[in-house]
Amino acid sequence: MLIHDLGQLISALSFSGERGRNRTFNLLIKSQLLCQLSYAPILRWGCGRSERADIQFTMAARVNPRGYPILLVALINRLVVENLKHRPIRTLLSVLAIAIQVTMVLTLVGVSRGMLDEQARRSRGIGADIVVRNSAGGALLSMSAGNLLEGFVPFIQKQPHVVAASGVLLYSSGFLTAPVTGIDIASFSRLNGGFRFEQGGPFEQPYDLIVDDYFAHQNHLRVGDHTQLLNQSWRVCGIVEPGILARTEVPLETLQKLTSNTGKISAVYVKVDSPKEIQPVIAELKKRMPAYGIVPMEELISQISVNSIPMLKEFIDVVIGLGVLIGFLVVFLSMYTAVLERTREIGVLKALGASPAYIVSILLRETFLLAICGSILGIAITFGARWLINDVIHGSLIQAVVPMWWPIAGGIAIVGALLGATYPGLKAARQNAIEALSYE
Amino acid sequence: MSDPIISIRNLTKSYHVGEVDVQALRGVDLDVQRGEFLSIIGPSGSGKSTLFHIIGGLTPPTSGSISIDGRDLLGMSESDRTNLRKERVGFVFQKYNLLPTLTARDNIAIARDIAGKNGVPEPWFEDVVELLGISKRLGHKPRAMSGGEQQRVAIARAIVNRPAILLADEPTGNLDTENSNAVLRLLRDLNDRLGQTVLMITHNPEAAAYGHRIVTMRDGRIVET
Numbered sequence: 001m002l003i004h005d006l007g008q009l010i011s012a013l014s015f016s017g018e019r020g021r022n023r024t025f026n027l028l029i030k031s032q033l034l035c036q037l038s039y040a041p042i043l044r045w046g047c048g049r050s051e052r053a054d055i056q057f058t059m060a061a062r063v064n065p066r067g068y069p070i071l072l073v074a075l076i077n078r079l080v081v082e083n084l085k086h087r088p089i090r091t092l093l094s095v096l097a098i099a100i101q102v103t104m105v106l107t108l109v110g111v112s113r114g115m116l117d118e119q120a121r122r123s124r125g126i127g128a129d130i131v132v133r134n135s136a137g138g139a140l141l142s143m144s145a146g147n148l149l150e151g152f153v154p155f156i157q158k159q160p161h162v163v164a165a166s167g168v169l170l171y172s173s174g175f176l177t178a179p180v181t182g183i184d185i186a187s188f189s190r191l192n193g194g195f196r197f198e199q200g201g202p203f204e205q206p207y208d209l210i211v212d213d214y215f216a217h218q219n220h221l222r223v224g225d226h227t228q229l230l231n232q233s234w235r236v237c238g239i240v241e242p243g244i245l246a247r248t249e250v251p252l253e254t255l256q257k258l259t260s261n262t263g264k265i266s267a268v269y270v271k272v273d274s275p276k277e278i279q280p281v282i283a284e285l286k287k288r289m290p291a292y293g294i295v296p297m298e299e300l301i302s303q304i305s306v307n308s309i310p311m312l313k314e315f316i317d318v319v320i321g322l323g324v325l326i327g328f329l330v331v332f333l334s335m336y337t338a339v340l341e342r343t344r345e346i347g348v349l350k351a352l353g354a355s356p357a358y359i360v361s362i363l364l365r366e367t368f369l370l371a372i373c374g375s376i377l378g379i380a381i382t383f384g385a386r387w388l389i390n391d392v393i394h395g396s397l398i399q400a401v402v403p404m405w406w407p408i409a410g411g412i413a414i415v416g417a418l419l420g421a422t423y424p425g426l427k428a429a430r431q432n433a434i435e436a437l438s439y440e
Numbered sequence: 441m442s443d444p445i446i447s448i449r450n451l452t453k454s455y456h457v458g459e460v461d462v463q464a465l466r467g468v469d470l471d472v473q474r475g476e477f478l479s480i481i482g483p484s485g486s487g488k489s490t491l492f493h494i495i496g497g498l499t500p501p502t503s504g505s506i507s508i509d510g511r512d513l514l515g516m517s518e519s520d521r522t523n524l525r526k527e528r529v530g531f532v533f534q535k536y537n538l539l540p541t542l543t544a545r546d547n548i549a550i551a552r553d554i555a556g557k558n559g560v561p562e563p564w565f566e567d568v569v570e571l572l573g574i575s576k577r578l579g580h581k582p583r584a585m586s587g588g589e590q591q592r593v594a595i596a597r598a599i600v601n602r603p604a605i606l607l608a609d610e611p612t613g614n615l616d617t618e619n620s621n622a623v624l625r626l627l628r629d630l631n632d633r634l635g636q637t638v639l640m641i642t643h644n645p646e647a648a649a650y651g652h653r654i655v656t657m658r659d660g661r662i663v664e665t
Contacts, residue, residue: 075546075553082541348537351498352597353526354554355519433498437537 076358080365083338090334091370097330098374098413099381101323105409106382107399108319111389112312114400120301125244127192128166128269129278131300132156132285133293146171146256146264152289153187153268159284161277164190167265168245169255171230180229181246182255182265191271192244199223200238203251209234210249212242230258269297320412327374327416331367335424339363339431346428347436356429363428367421368414375410443510445604445637446472446495451504452660453490464490466660467504472605475635477628479651481642487660488641489609495639496529496607497521509604526555530598534610536590538582544593545578548600555601564634565600571633572596572626588619595626599636606630608640612647624650 084091134147150167157165166187172179185202189195195202198213200223209229211221216239221227225236234250256262272281278296285294339346349359386399453465465487472478482488493499494506497513500521506513509528516524525531530551538547552558569575572592582590591611598606608627612620628650630636640651648654656664 075549078546079539079542079550086541344537345539348539349550349554350522351496351525351531351533351537352551352554353522353524355522358554434493437498437533 076362077365080362080369083342083362084366084369087338087341090337094330094334094370095374095377098327098371098417099377101326101416102375102378102409102413103381103385104326105316105320105323105412106379106402106405107385107389108316109402109405109409110382110386110399111397112316113402114398116304117400118398120304121243122245123297123301123304125192126269126297127244127271128297129272129275130270130282130285131293131295131297132268132270132289133266146259146261146266148265148267148292150256150263150265153265155288156268156270156285157187159281161272161274161281162270163273164271165268166191167252167268169252169259169261169264170246170266171255171259171261179246179248180255181249182252183245183249184252185249188245188269191269195238195240195244198239198241200236202238204237205235206251206254207232207234208237208251210238210240211236212240212244212247214242215247232258323409323412324416324419327371327413328420331370331417331420332423333420334370335363335367335421336427338366339424339428342428343431343436343439346431347433347439350431350433351437359431360425360429363421363425364418367417371414371417372410374417375406375413378409378413379406442474444471445474445476445509446470446639447505447507448495449505451491451494451506452502453487453494453499454502464660465494465501468657468660468662470655470662472637472639474604475631475637476653477631477638477640477651479640479642479648479654480657481645481648481654482657483643486657488657490660491657492607492609492639492641495605496531497524527601528604530601530603530606532591532594532598532606532608532611534613536582536587536594536614538590538594538597540582543579543581544574544585544589547582547593548578548597551597551600557601562602565596568599568630568634569596571629586619587615588622591615591619591623592626595623595630599630599634604637606636606638608638610641610643612642612644620644620647 132148132152146169148167153165153167156162164187166184168188169182170179171182185194195210200210203210209227211219216222216236219227221236221239223236223239226233227236228234229248229250252265256264270281270285272278282294282296285292346359349362383401386401389397389399448468448470451465451468452463455462455464468487468491470491480488480491490499494501494513495508497508497516498521500516501514504514508524511524511528513521513524531537538544539550542550569578572595574589574592574596577585577589577593582593585593591614595606595611598608606627611627612623615623624647627638627640631638638651640647642648653665655662
């Protein structure tokens with residue numbers, strides 16, 4: 001009995017002689033068949049379950065009723081899967097390497113996004129409506145610049161509709177060093193109602209330090225402990241909830257003295273009595289302080305992006321490039337050894353009349369499958385990395401989940417892998433059939 | 441008598457091994473009729489395998505003329521020879537050469553895939569599978585099969601696309617006497633029942649005797665028909 005329609009096909013699949021071993025693959029075939037339902041208006045279930053029917057299914061029945069070449073796709077994919085299963089360690093290592101590549105890209109992007117989101121959150125936590133800075137400033141405040149006179153603070157405070165103005169000085173002693181922020185805690189508290197202390201309280205001495213809970217965890221600090229910042233010993237006077245300004249705050253005057261910025265600040269945060277007064281106050285301040293950058297806080301926050309951190313985008317590009325290189329090299333080696341190992345099989349396929357494209361297609365499908373598996377594993381590992389960074393290590397980094405980058409990282413992995421498979425694929429396609437058949 | 445399915449005239453083939461020219465075939469003349477079972481015997485280095493490879497389209501001849509099922513091989517491109525192997529020729533090798541990662545049924549099915557035949561195989565093939573005695577072994581991979589079973593699967597693979605010519609290169613070279621006889625009987629049966637043209641290379645005169653005709657090669661020439 002020949003199998004003529006999709007219903008019979010699916011039925012035949014369900015009693016394939018290899019039910020146990022090939023269940024997964026049969027399910028794959030079934031899913032492919034079900035995808036073709038639109039081509040099968042009539043579903044007729046059931047057919048004879050004789051050995052002979054099984055043979056017929058085996059040889060030919062994976063064809064939908066209109067003759068679409070499902071078998072071609074299914075069988076070559078089966079060969080691909082079986083080839084990968086044949087060398088599980090090599091396959092696993094290839095998948096793992098691609099996964100690490102994907103994880104690397106996603107973790108970097110996630111950390112960048114996480115840090116920027118955190119920066120935006122903490123900027124919002126300040127509670128200011130307007131920021132006054134030196135006009136050269138970007139989205140992020142200049143890290144070591146006391147380029148604004150502290151005398152502007154009382155001037156701004158006196159403007160109509162301004163309910164609070166507070167000057168801050170940001171200072172960082174070096175690259176990748178967390179900045180220290182000097183604040184006048186009285187005026188700063190008027191912006192946002194003040195810090196929410198989990199332990200301790202405001203500054204009592206010049207060398208007192210307020211840290212947020214995250215920083216305290218990271219450095220194992222409690223109130224009364226001393227810690228080193230800017231080559232000075234500071235006493236932790238208070239531990240606050242995170243989310244306002246910075247992770248470490250010290251008295252403004254102390255920081256100004258320590259950094260030779262007496263009388264200077266980095267920015268003035270301004271709060272007005274009503275949101276509708278933001279633009280009029282800005283306009284008025286711009287008239288009086290034309291040389292300075294005066295912007296709404298929300299605008300400043302909206303500018304916080306990868307592009308606002310110098311060289312970050314370039315750094316991400318370099319990591320992506322490295323990712324492509326890793327994928328390329330790993331897959332190149334993997335496929336090259338596979339081609340050498342399968343020299344005789346390639347010869348057999350050629351003897352059967354397989355075209356170079358058919359042989360290359362097998363290798364590219366294997367590569368594609370490796371890259372897909374590696375990408376999925378890489379995404380999963382990224383969650384593990386995020387858990388380590390955010391919850392276990394208590395580092396100062398924050399990693400966000402960025403699903404938008406999953407297909408991008410996967411695409412990068414696939415491109416690198418396919419590039420890596422190109423030369424081995426061409427080598428296989430150009431194999432001399434006679435030499436390949438005599439290969440031991 | 442009808443036109444021969446294989447017609448070879450003054451066929452030569454030379455290889456370059458380093459800087460040395462090796463004359464593998466030195467002017468072969470041979471006609472094979474449609475439906476004939478021809479055995480080719482000869483010592484190692486006599487040119488049997490080279491002739492086999494040229495007839496199968498695995499390598500081009502150097503000079504002379506050769507026509508397979510009406511198609512001239514001399515001017516064929518690599519792509520044309522690929523199509524010849526796909527459509528007109530089936531191979532059976534001494535070492536079976538099944539794909540180790542596929543089951544017997546998929547080893548057979550892949551030949552159809554490659555030939556672009558995705559439909560139901562002709563009913564005659566069911567009889568062939570029964571004749572070969574492999575219907576219960578189709579779900580097994582080569583490593584789980586005996587040499588005789590593997591060779592029978594290889595025969596099924598070679599003829600599933602109903603090639604004009606079946607080329608068997610020492611098909612019993614790796615088999616014991618019992619399995620050798622079984623395989624040779626099968627080849628003869630296929631020839632008798634389906635009219636399948638078979639060319640078989642062998643060292644073994646007893647195996648060669650299964651053919652309708654025996655030709656002997658020596659030093660790149662056919663010396664006895």
